Amino acid sequence: xxxxxxxxxxxxxxxxxxxxxxxxxxxxxxxxxxxxxxxxxxxxxxxxxxxxxxxxxxxxxxxxxxxxxxxxxxxxxxxxxxxxxxxxxxxxxxxxxxxxxxxxxxxxxxxxxxxxxxxxxxxxxxxxxxxxxxxxxxxxxxxxxxxxxxxxxxxxxxxxxxxxxxxxxxxxxxxxxxxxxxxxxxxxxxxxxxxxxxxxxxxxxxxxxxxxxxxxxxxxxxxxxxxxxxxxxxxxxxxxxxxxxxxxxxxxxxxxxxxxxxxxxxxxxxxxx
Amino acid sequence: xxxxxxxxxxxxxxxxxxxxxxxxxxxxxxxxxxxxxxxxxxxxxxxxxxxxxxxxxxxxxxxxxxxxxxxxxxxxxxxxxxxxxxxxxxxxxxxxxxxxxxxxxxxxxxxxxxxxxxxxxxxxxxxxxxxxxxxxxxxxxxxxxxxxxxxxxxxxxxxxxxxxxxxxxxxxxxxxxxxxxxxxxxxxxxxxxxxxxx
Numbered sequence: 260x261x262x263x264x265x266x267x268x269x270x271x272x273x274x275x276x277x278x279x280x281x282x283x284x285x286x287x288x289x290x291x292x293x294x295x296x297x298x299x300x301x302x303x304x305x306x307x308x309x310x311x312x313x314x315x316x317x318x319x320x321x322x323x324x325x326x327x328x329x330x331x332x333x334x335x336x337x338x339x340x341x342x343x344x345x346x347x348x349x350x351x352x353x354x355x356x357x358x359x360x361x362x363x364x365x366x367x368x369x370x371x372x373x374x375x376x377x378x379x380x381x382x383x384x385x386x387x388x389x390x391x392x393x394x395x396x397x398x399x400x401x402x403x404x405x406x407x408x409x410x411x412x413x414x415x416x417x418x419x420x421x422x423x424x425x426x427x428x429x430x431x432x433x434x435x436x437x438x439x440x441x442x443x444x445x446x447x448x449x450x451x452x453x454x455x456x457x458x459x460x461x462x463x464x465x466x467x468x469x470x471x472x473x474x475x476x477x478x479x480x481x482x483x484x485x486x487x488x489x490x491x492x493x494x495x496x497x498x499x500x501x502x503x504x505x506x507x508x509x510x511x512x513x514x515x516x517x518x519x520x521x522x523x524x525x526x527x528x529x530x531x532x
Numbered sequence: 533x534x535x536x537x538x539x540x541x542x543x544x545x546x547x548x549x550x551x552x553x554x555x556x557x558x559x560x561x562x563x564x565x566x567x568x569x570x571x572x573x574x575x576x577x578x579x580x581x582x583x584x585x586x587x588x589x590x591x592x593x594x595x596x597x598x599x600x601x602x603x604x605x606x607x608x609x610x611x612x613x614x615x616x617x618x619x620x621x622x623x624x625x626x627x628x629x630x631x632x633x634x635x636x637x638x639x640x641x642x643x644x645x646x647x648x649x650x651x652x653x654x655x656x657x658x659x660x661x662x663x664x665x666x667x668x669x670x671x672x673x674x675x676x677x678x679x680x681x682x683x684x685x686x687x688x689x690x691x692x693x694x695x696x697x698x699x700x701x702x703x704x705x706x707x708x709x710x711x712x713x714x715x716x717x718x719x720x721x722x723x724x725x726x727x728x729x730x
Contacts, residue, residue, distance in 0.1 A: 272543045272600055295542045297592045328730045335723030338716070339693065346719035349596055350726045355604055370719070 266290055267309050270362050271355060280305055288326070288464060293371070296348050302371035303348055306464075310354070310363035320363040324352040326464070327365040333426045333466040334369070340424040343417065343439070343459045345370040372459050374440040377414065378433035380452060381407070381490045387450040388492060403450065408499035410438075410454040415503025417458040418479065423508035427474045429465030431482035433489060437461055472510070476517035477526055479504070483518075484526075535670040536659040541592060544599055551646045551658045552591070554582060554677060555668035561639040564666065568635070574661065578616035582641035583683040584633050584690070585620075586718055587675050593722045594619040595645055602647075612647050622691050622724035632690055641681045642668060684717070691724050693717065 266282050273280055273294070280292035289308045296303035308323050310316075327350065337344045352365040384407065392400060414436055421428060428435065438456035447453040467474070479501075487494045501518075505511045536553045544550070558564075567575035578595075585591050598615040601607055607615045609626055621629030635642060644666070646658050671677050688694050699714035 271603060272545070275545045276543045297541055297543070297596050298589065299540055299542050328727070331723070331727060332730065335720070335727055338723055339696065339720045341716060347723045347726050349593060349600075349722070351600060351604075352730070353604065353606065 270307065270364055270366065273305065273307075273366070286464075294368075296368065296371070302373075304345065304369045304371050306367045306369065308365045316363060320354060323354075323363060323365050327352050327367055330463045330466060331367055333463045333468060336468070337421065337424055337426055337460075337463075340420075342420045342424050342426075343457055344463070345372055345459070345461060372437050372439055372461065374438045374456055374459070376434050376461075377410070377436040377438060377458075378489060380410070380438060380454060381433060381493050384450055384452045384454075385490060385492045387452060391449075399449070403448070404496060406448065406454050407493055408496050410458075411493070411496055411500040412503035413458045415500040415505075416507045417460060418482075418500075419504045419507025419511055421460060422470075422475045422478070422514065423510070425468055425470045426463075426466055427469055427478045428460060428463065429467060429478070430462065431478055432485040433482075435460065435462045470510075472514045472517040473521075473528070475510075475514040476521045479514070479518050480521045480526060483522075535672060536655060536662060537673050538655045539592070539673075541596055541599075544596070545603075547648075548599060548603075549648045549655070550595055550599070551648070551655060552595075552673050553644045553662055553666075554671050554673040554681075555642045555644070555666055556640065556671050556681070558640055558642045558666065558668035560665075560667040561635055561642065562637040564642075565635050565637060575665070576611060576613050576646075578613040578643075578645035579635035579639075580617055580620065580633055580643040580645070581635060581639050582643040582678070582681045584687055585643055585678055586682050586684070586687055586714075586721060587678055588673065589718060590620075590721050590725075591643060591645075591673075593725050595647075597725060597728075599647060602649075612649060613645065616645050616647075619725060619728075622728055624729055642666070643673070687721070688717065691721055693720055693724075696720060 266285065268274070269280060276294055280294035282290060282292055284291045289306050292305040292307065294303055294305045295301065308327055310319050310323060331347050331350050334344050334347050338346050347367065347369060349368040350366060354364055355362040388403065395403070437459045438454070439459050441456050444453060444455060483497055486497055501515060505515060536551050538549050538551050541550055564575065564579060568579060595616050598612055598619040601615060602612040609615045609618050617634045618626050618629045620633040623629070644662060646653065648654065684698065684700055688696065696717050697713040699710050699717060
């Protein structure tokens, strides 16, 4: 079986799109393509949630519809609140060909964000540091760590803005944080890894609207754990992220207090007693 | 000279070209509205009060939503042209959306949209009919022209976006802030249009 993987056929209207959308990533729930927006000169990201043939068709439509609408509602709210996330350009949750049969999927056309994800930035930085830190003097080392702290503080600010707006992300990892490439780039220093650019939050597939400390703390906890496993060298700098978060909105302090509890017991709340 | 633009909206089939014209100083809005209400098929256009249109992207997003719903056979109103007017709305109230975005007797600035739903409707046929029917000054359908026409306060009020910074107010203090505010308002409108009925 060496057949090349073929993603499912694109639903209307994207079967018309020329040039055809290019598949970028695939998750358990959705495929993400690069295509153009409603202006042919501006790129866009297209997220398609195909229907799942193993589910009952009516249940399948309902779940797909609920999830894509929840995702879009969170993003639209954040755009309104001025939090940097990709804007929703257009969407469709109704599928095609009526209630029975037809295509029960849904799609979301979003603003394209040009730039690397934070995971890649930190990986490149850590790889460079691993190879070269021995040849750096103390002040150069501190300077490099300060750059990462600066980035993490900006991430903290972005997360504070997100939570302040009444949304939690639900799946925070460094892969769901992007750095929008600035129009003019400055010197990336000896490592060649730029940390410039506005922090943009992406993938709201598991996001929800809530203003509870518990949900906010779990959001931060998930990111903290993800950082610990994917970026061991940057993890000690996580404190900078919390500092940025603390500075960004009024409710931050109580969310961070809750984070201390969550750390002791893990993401899942005990339902005992 | 009619400035009828046939716009290339990505993702729509080539068999459904979309023609758009923008007019200022329209003098016969009352007559156009009567023809529309009488159901005269020659006057089947989306006739939009251009003061409710923020930008080109705003209009194209509404057009796209309506044409996509047309292709999937799920129009909520009479035809694809009335659906375009309805698609500007963030609510499911069709009558209200016609009142807010549709042509009124007093309309001076008018956005006209026609979709070639049959092969007989071509750029030239639409251009000729508009030239003969609309008493007004054709102007380019672009953001610069629309920025002189759009009533930002009215738009913000309809979409319930009063809390957003005003592109025109901040403009006096700082040029870049005005651009940011307009962009944020525009993207908020696109989101509201996309989410209608959710």
